[in-house]
Amino acid sequence: MFETLCVLGRQSGLSLVELESLFGDKNIKKIGNEAALLNINHNLVPFSRLGGTIKLCKVLTEINTTSWAKLTEYLVEHVPKHVCCIAPGKVKFGISVYGLNANPKAINVTGLKIKKASKSFNRSMRVIPNKSSELNAAQVLNNKMTDELGMELILVKSGSKTILAQTINVQDIDAYAARDQNRPKRDAKVGMLPPKLAQIIINLSQPKNGESILDPFCGTGVILQEALLMGFNVYGTDYQQLMIDYSNNNLEWLESKYKNKLEGLSYLLEPGDATSFEWQDFDKIACETYLGQPFSAEPKTDKLNQVIRDVDIIHKKFFKNLARQTKPGFKMCVAVPAWHTKSGIKHLPILDQLTDMGYTRMSFVHAKQKEMIYHRDGQFVGRELVVLIRK
Structure with missing residues (x-):
């Protein structure tokens, strides 16, 4: 199974040819219009030099459904068990969805259900609310969701299945802005x-x-x-x-x-x-x-x-x-x-x-x-x- 998932930029074609240039066409599989799988461990991806990849994610599993109701059941059952393994403290949690039939309201309801289920494991959680189907780079960055006490889950439709991944890194939009706008x-x-x-x-x-x-x-x-x-x-x-x-x-x-x-x-x-x-x-x-x-x-x-x-x-x-x-x-x-x-x-x-x-x-x-x-x-x-x- 592919180990790494990339959430692509606004012009996915440019993002894909960049990945192809660096890793070869056989190591890439496009998923829908917004993501691609890499047959390379995420630790080996030089993320900071990628201009066309917004989020770098570790693939967790593939779920045999695209139904949001069934995906919610799966997440409510399994996510709290993983939250238990995170360091002590309040967890910042979020969900981003690509290609699935799930609106922001439904995603937020799922997040609250996961939060409630996590309480039974004595873990407190702050759910980052969705204004759209996915959290943007600023939300992930500002809420420190790639840190030890953060977790952003990525769900991407792949045919009749759903790929579940966790964000490992996100584009540092502040650093890009500084390099662009602060130059003399x-x-x-x-x-x-x-x-x-x-x-x-x-x-x-x-x-x-x-x-x-x-x-x-x-x-x-x-x-x-x-x-x-x-x-x-x-x-x-x-x-x-x-x-x-x-x-x-x-x-x-x-x-x-x-x-x-x-x-x-x-x-x-x-x-x-x-x-x-x-x-x-x-x-x-x-x-x-x-x-x-x-x-x-x-x-x-x-x-x-x-x-x-x-x-x-x-x-x-x-x-x-x-x-x-x-x-x-x-x-x-x-x-x-x-x-x-x-x-x-x-x-x-x-x-x-x-x-x-x-x-x-x-x-x-x-x-x-x-x-x-x-x-x-x-x-x-x-x-x-x-x-x-x-x-």
Whole structure:
């Protein structure tokens, strides 16, 4: 049986390809739209470097029903016995449900029944109430439900059965927010790359221990920052000296905040045009490229087509420049613009010419290419994640 369950992020396709890149497609089994099973012990999962997994859970058992009434009976019978094994003190308990026919009211009733049953074992319990079918990361984090006196149970529909798991770790949303918002230099004009997405991009490039990561469009240094925190040496270049200065300020700030974690690691920053620059040594590339002119709404067709042509030319020159500086087998992940128009998604034309330029675009078992576009509601320019290998 699979040992570990991952609760996936908002765009599950990106979460799945990240897991596939790290652990291999055969070690992953998708469960519904919000979870995946891993054939790996949870202690071996480097959770802090996963941008696309919200909760890491230990699989407890598989229950032969999806009926909420029967699941409630099972939980009321078995959970109090496990609560007895927890250290003395008041237990903080919660339930999150994925894919099952159970509304928040029904889940809260089940929680209170478990609380009542636990009293017969002389254990006090505080049940965290559900406002939706699942507790969010903030609720789990703020109520310390992964600590010694905490317990969040995860129930996920799997065909005609239900997987029961316990949350071991949850994304530290406060730490992500601090790394994103507290950096001294931010610039909305060049795009605000979320740290979680930066982690996914890095993981899709599949760097090995001791390797260095190049970001040739480093901007304010978000990918460099996250790669350093993962334990990699980094190398950043950018067309604008201002962005190099911003990255330098941000990485100096990072060093002051995470001095022990970054000990022994190094970073190099240089101004350089990615379409022509001669880089020093590097092992992998992870980057968000030039996204073009920012738009708050869809522009006129002629304007958009001109922007796409201009951006495409820059990418073509970049890929040509990179091809002559890399060897067969070199791997990278680049996030390129994808425009969400009323008539559909417009992609960079150069993506259809990558084979002729000496690259193979990787495909994945657990997600299609169309699922690898990071996009928020109301956002016109999305980011398409492209994993390439030099032929």
